[in-house]
Amino acid sequence: MTALPAATPKKLGLVIDLDTCVGCHACAVACKQWNDIGEWGPLPDVDGSGPRPEGAWLNRVHSYDVTTPDGTGMTLHFPRSCLHCEDAACVTVCPTGASHKRADDGIVLVDPDTCIGCKLCAWACPYGARELDPVQKTMKKCTLCADRIYNVDLAPEDRQPACVQACPTRARHFGDLADPESAVSRLVAERDGQALLPELGYRPVNRYLPPRPRRNKAGDTGAPARLEDGHGFDADRASPLLRWLDRVLTR
Amino acid sequence: MHPAASVIAFTTLSGAGYGLLVWLGLLVGFGQAGRSPALVLTALLLGAALVAAGLLASLAHLGRPERAWRAFSQWRSSWLSREGVAALAGFVPILGLGWAVLAGAGPALRDAFALALVPASLLTLVCTARIYDTLRPIPAWHNRWVLPGFLALAAASGGALLWALGVLAFALPPHRGDGVVLLVLLALAAAVKWAYWRHIDRHPGGVDPAAALALPAGSAVRSFEAPHTEANFLLREMGFALARKHGARLRRLCLVLLVVLPALALALAWAWPWLRPPAAALVAGSVLVACALERWLFFAQARHLVMTWYAPQGPGV
Numbered sequence: 243m244t245a246l247p248a249a250t251p252k253k254l255g256l257v258i259d260l261d262t263c264v265g266c267h268a269c270a271v272a273c274k275q276w277n278d279i280g281e282w283g284p285l286p287d288v289d290g291s292g293p294r295p296e297g298a299w300l301n302r303v304h305s306y307d308v309t310t311p312d313g314t315g316m317t318l319h320f321p322r323s324c325l326h327c328e329d330a331a332c333v334t335v336c337p338t339g340a341s342h343k344r345a346d347d348g349i350v351l352v353d354p355d356t357c358i359g360c361k362l363c364a365w366a367c368p369y370g371a372r373e374l375d376p377v378q379k380t381m382k383k384c385t386l387c388a389d390r391i392y393n394v395d396l397a398p399e400d401r402q403p404a405c406v407q408a409c410p411t412r413a414r415h416f417g418d419l420a421d422p423e424s425a426v427s428r429l430v431a432e433r434d435g436q437a438l439l440p441e442l443g444y445r446p447v448n449r450y451l452p453p454r455p456r457r458n459k460a461g462d463t464g465a466p467a468r469l470e471d472g473h474g475f476d477a478d479r480a481s482p483l484l485r486w487l488d489r490v491l492t493r
Numbered sequence: 494m495h496p497a498a499s500v501i502a503f504t505t506l507s508g509a510g511y512g513l514l515v516w517l518g519l520l521v522g523f524g525q526a527g528r529s530p531a532l533v534l535t536a537l538l539l540g541a542a543l544v545a546a547g548l549l550a551s552l553a554h555l556g557r558p559e560r561a562w563r564a565f566s567q568w569r570s571s572w573l574s575r576e577g578v579a580a581l582a583g584f585v586p587i588l589g590l591g592w593a594v595l596a597g598a599g600p601a602l603r604d605a606f607a608l609a610l611v612p613a614s615l616l617t618l619v620c621t622a623r624i625y626d627t628l629r630p631i632p633a634w635h636n637r638w639v640l641p642g643f644l645a646l647a648a649a650s651g652g653a654l655l656w657a658l659g660v661l662a663f664a665l666p667p668h669r670g671d672g673v674v675l676l677v678l679l680a681l682a683a684a685v686k687w688a689y690w691r692h693i694d695r696h697p698g699g700v701d702p703a704a705a706l707a708l709p710a711g712s713a714v715r716s717f718e719a720p721h722t723e724a725n726f727l728l729r730e731m732g733f734a735l736a737r738k739h740g741a742r743l744r745r746l747c748l749v750l751l752v753v754l755p756a757l758a759l760a761l762a763w764a765w766p767w768l769r770p771p772a773a774a775l776v777a778g779s780v781l782v783a784c785a786l787e788r789w790l791f792f793a794q795a796r797h798l799v800m801t802w803y804a805p806q807g808p809g810v
């Protein structure tokens with residue numbers, strides 16, 4: 243059914259730390275790997291080992307040069323995947339009922355056996371979280387590893403999304419965002435986690451933790467404050483040889 | 494958005510077909526059927542064939558066309574599903590009118606089927622337009638000019654086809670009134686499209702790339718590395734961009750084909766009645782090409798918000 247549940251008791255989702263993400267694509271690769279063999283797989287490519295490989299990935303990592311309004315420059319890596327929205331238009335537009343949101347945990351999924359590949363759900367997702375499988379011709383999207391997180395055949399520490407487990411900088415966190423006491427909710431509260439483009443009204447569940455203010459002054463990093471200005475040269479306290487050198491070089 | 498041939502063919506052909514059926518239903522329903530049952534049948538057949546051809550073309554847009562029947566199930570929430578149901582239901586008055594004319598049923602029954610064509614065809618057109626204008630991630634579609642645009646172009650192209658059919662196949666006597674009505678329809682369609690284009694130029698929509706990246710407002714953002722080196726579905730489907738100056742030229746061409754050329758042809762046909770058949774063919778052809786071109790532009794000039802991440806546009810870019 244493409245009707246959305248009025249509210250879900252659990253809101254499982256990801257919290258992604260843009261401060262620590264280094265853009266290594268480990269999450270995207272781990273995702274591709276697991277979902278190729280998982281319950282909603284395969285995730286095949288066209289021309290996989292040829293010169294023009296192309297296929298559906300459920301997670302894409304962008305990299306940007308950013309200058310914030312105060313003039314600070316920084317590099318930002320941005321993993322983009324399904325946000326498991328509460329008001330997911332990708333579900334309500336689906337003519338077949340293949341696209342659905344689970345009533346118990348809020349995960350948004352596509353049934354590969356009933357999807358007709360009309361692509362309307364991909365048009366309806368502002369976040370570009372859906373890609374058509376070029377081989378199966380059905381829609382693919384992040385499953386939040388629903389086939390891992392409840393999987394009793396896996397060791398308890400493995401019952402988390404493949405991307406979260408693979409992230410070397412622990413920039414990805416998984417949990418229940420409906421529970422204010424959960425670790426992810428506390429993280430969102432502490433770090434002012436953001437819902438992307440809330441004005442569109444999709445009410446995403448996932449949150450992004452904005453990069454912390456960059457420390458680009460010497461003093462901010464714990465280095466001696468005298469490194470702050472000039473070249474850190476204190477003529478009064480330097481040896482006669484250095485004072486002479488300083489005079490020669492500044493002439 | 495990628496202008497897919499299947500969707501352009503579908504919406505252009507079925508739009509013209511439903512427009513034709515609306516006018517046919519009105520003419521028959523309001524007592525003009527007695528003039529020529531053969532014309533009614535031929536027009537009905539043409540309308541039904543256009544609608545059916547459009548629906549078949551739309552199947553080509555599906556990844557798994559063999560499962561298309563599943564699309565009738567979600568009419569409670571999905572405009573695409575509603576469109577399918579309405580299109581199917583629309584064949585009831587089509588078949589009914591065909592049967593009534595062929596079997597010589599009483600005029601009351603015939604006119605009832607004819608009048609039922611009007612809401613049935615309009616309903617499908619409305620569903621089609623709503624598929625597009627409810628899509629918030631595509632600002633060029635999510636606005637109030639989309640529905641009038643679909644309706645006005647269907648009315649214009651359907652009217653042009655019906656008129657041309659009457660002139661070409663049934664040698665309708667020269668009659669200024671119908672030419673004037675047709676011109677008004679074409680001018681109206683052109684005006685609505687012009688208003689639509691003006692609207693999307695003035696309100697391009699879009700979001701601040703900084704907000705899309707959870708950054709403070711006013712941050713300048715430049716992509717230095719794309720997430721993938723080869724093409725993907727998103728870039729193929731949503732990464733289509735048409736140069737502004739080409740767009741402006743094509744819009745002018747569209748208006749010329751939609752109203753200027755047909756107006757000239759109609760004027761010639763008025764001056765020299767023996768020119769009516771070629772003029773009618775020209776009007777029909779020109780208007781149909783204009784509609785297809787308009788639909789192509791409707792896709793080509795629509796930017797999906799996902800492009801914000803691929804090619805951020807905003808302060809400092």
Ligand code: SF4
Binds near residue numbers: 326369370
């Ligand atoms: S991110 Fe896109 S695909 Fe995921 S739930 Fe939201 S609208 Fe649907």
Ligand code: SF4
Binds near residue numbers: 356381
């Ligand atoms: S592509 Fe599949 S999941 Fe998406 S709207 Fe169409 S039928 Fe539904």
